[in-house]
Amino acid sequence: MHRIYLHPLPVRIWHWINAAVCVTLLLTGVQLRYVGLIDVVSFRTAVSIHNWTGLALIANFFLWLGYYLGSPRIRTYHAEPNPVKYFQGSLSQLVYYSFGIFKRAPEPFHPAVNSKFNPLQAMTYQILMLLIIPVQAITGLMLWNLLGFSKAVAFFGGVRVIDTVHVLIFIFFAFYIPAHFYLGTLGRKPITHFREMFTGYEEAEPAEPPPRSSGVGPAE
Numbered sequence: 496m497h498r499i500y501l502h503p504l505p506v507r508i509w510h511w512i513n514a515a516v517c518v519t520l521l522l523t524g525v526q527l528r529y530v531g532l533i534d535v536v537s538f539r540t541a542v543s544i545h546n547w548t549g550l551a552l553i554a555n556f557f558l559w560l561g562y563y564l565g566s567p568r569i570r571t572y573h574a575e576p577n578p579v580k581y582f583q584g585s586l587s588q589l590v591y592y593s594f595g596i597f598k599r600a601p602e603p604f605h606p607a608v609n610s611k612f613n614p615l616q617a618m619t620y621q622i623l624m625l626l627i628i629p630v631q632a633i634t635g636l637m638l639w640n641l642l643g644f645s646k647a648v649a650f651f652g653g654v655r656v657i658d659t660v661h662v663l664i665f666i667f668f669a670f671y672i673p674a675h676f677y678l679g680t681l682g683r684k685p686i687t688h689f690r691e692m693f694t695g696y697e698e699a700e701p702a703e704p705p706p707r708s709s710g711v712g713p714a715e
Contacts, residue, residue, distance in 0.1 A: 517668060574617070
């Protein structure tokens with residue numbers, strides 16, 4: 496069994512900050528949405544926490560974007576340039592998650608230094624990071640300062656449209672976070688993948704081929 500350095504320190508720090516921020520936004524968002532039914536803290540405090548945490552999410556997003564744009568590891572999101580093979584790999588991974596894993600079928604994908612994401616992960620994370628989170632951040636900023644963004648709010652159809660989009664993405668995350676946590680338990684042991692996000696190393700099966708060298712050292 497050999498170890499592959501897949502998660503450098505900057506990415507691990509970003510990941511856990513993002514996790515804490517998203518959970519905090521989800522919890523405060525629930526209280527703000529259901530005023531009077533859930534009152535863990537005061538409404539004013541919940542609004543303040545939600546707003547400041549939202550700004551932290553935006554700052555953390557730009558740290559992620561800057562790191563990947565300036566790092567050779569951006570190739571981890573595009574390890575398979577062939578669209579047909581990319582689609583086939585995504586389909587195989589989806590079948591594995593849906594059925595194969597319950598039948599102890601072999602995993603269709605094995606991570607390497609320059610391809611740590613399976614095709615389905617790469618596609619999902621790109622949609623999440625380049626579309627869903629930016630839209631949620633933009634709509635959140637508009638709702639935070641309706642007067643300052645009044646022209647933009649009017650352009651996109653008014654407060655009701657902005658709020659609806661923001662809430663729909665909130666509902667998406669309410670399902671995504673538990674699903675992400677569940678998938679994180681599918682390692683050799685339930686804590687394996689969580690431990691990897693602290694140590695940075697993944698232990699590969701002996702039958703797997705040795706990791707491909709990037710030629711640039713262990714950078715995410």
